[in-house]
Amino acid sequence: MSFSSSLLEQAVNEFAKLPGIGKKTALRLVLHLIKQPAEETQFFADTLARMRKEIKFCTKCCNVSDTEVCNICSNISRKKQIVCVVENIRDVIAIESTQQFNGLYHVLGGVISPLDGVGPDQLTIEALLHRIKEDEVEELIFALNPNIQGDTTLFYISKKLKEHPIKITTIARGIAFGGELEYADELTLARSLQNRQPVASYVSMK
Numbered sequence: 001m002s003f004s005s006s007l008l009e010q011a012v013n014e015f016a017k018l019p020g021i022g023k024k025t026a027l028r029l030v031l032h033l034i035k036q037p038a039e040e041t042q043f044f045a046d047t048l049a050r051m052r053k054e055i056k057f058c059t060k061c062c063n064v065s066d067t068e069v070c071n072i073c074s075n076i077s078r079k080k081q082i083v084c085v086v087e088n089i090r091d092v093i094a095i096e097s098t099q100q101f102n103g104l105y106h107v108l109g110g111v112i113s114p115l116d117g118v119g120p121d122q123l124t125i126e127a128l129l130h131r132i133k134e135d136e137v138e139e140l141i142f143a144l145n146p147n148i149q150g151d152t153t154l155f156y157i158s159k160k161l162k163e164h165p166i167k168i169t170t171i172a173r174g175i176a177f178g179g180e181l182e183y184a185d186e187l188t189l190a191r192s193l194q195n196r197q198p199v200a201s202y203v204s205m206k
């Protein structure tokens with residue numbers, strides 16, 4: 001791609017660094033910004049810069065926040081004895097959208113993945129272990145992705161808590177709502193059978 005302006009080229013290169021954005025899409029976005037009134041593009045740039053500069057990570061759960069402690073952790077109507085452990089901030093948003101969970105979260109910032117060079121020390125596991133003892137957490141619900149890395153992380157943290165009296169659960173794994181049995185892989189189908197639910201509890205969720 002050749003450019004008649006180095007300023008344009010630089011902006012396209014910056015946009016193309018974003019995940020899922022190729023050079024062509026980056027060019028389309030930059031050309032769109034050029035067409036906008038200057039003050040709107042300025043506001044766009046200022047919003048990004050301010051977000052990056054001022055955003056904080058909650059000192060308790062490591063979720064993004066405008067304050068030292070996020071609005072979930074500081075909400076007194078939530079049950080602080082139940083902590084849902086998730087991989088990233090997007091998972092918090094997904095679970096919050098269900099409006100089915102009234103406990104707190106802990107954002108690990110990833111999962112243990114030796115192949116990608118991610119070990120326990122790069123995650124917020126120590127902070128979680130400290131918090132469990134400090135806040136008298138009674139139940140940890142693991143809501144990690146059902147894959148080897150997720151399971152490794154779950155086993156690692158569970159092992160660390162072997163001596164600690166705490167209930168450790170994971171979200172159910174099985175057939176997705178709207179899915180079809182014949183297309184499910186054997187592992188998923190097997191787990192669905194293992195994690196079967198009494199019909200009464202299933203109906204009461206509706």
Ligand SMILES: [Zn+2]
Nearest residue numbers: 058061070073
């Ligand atoms: Zn928090």
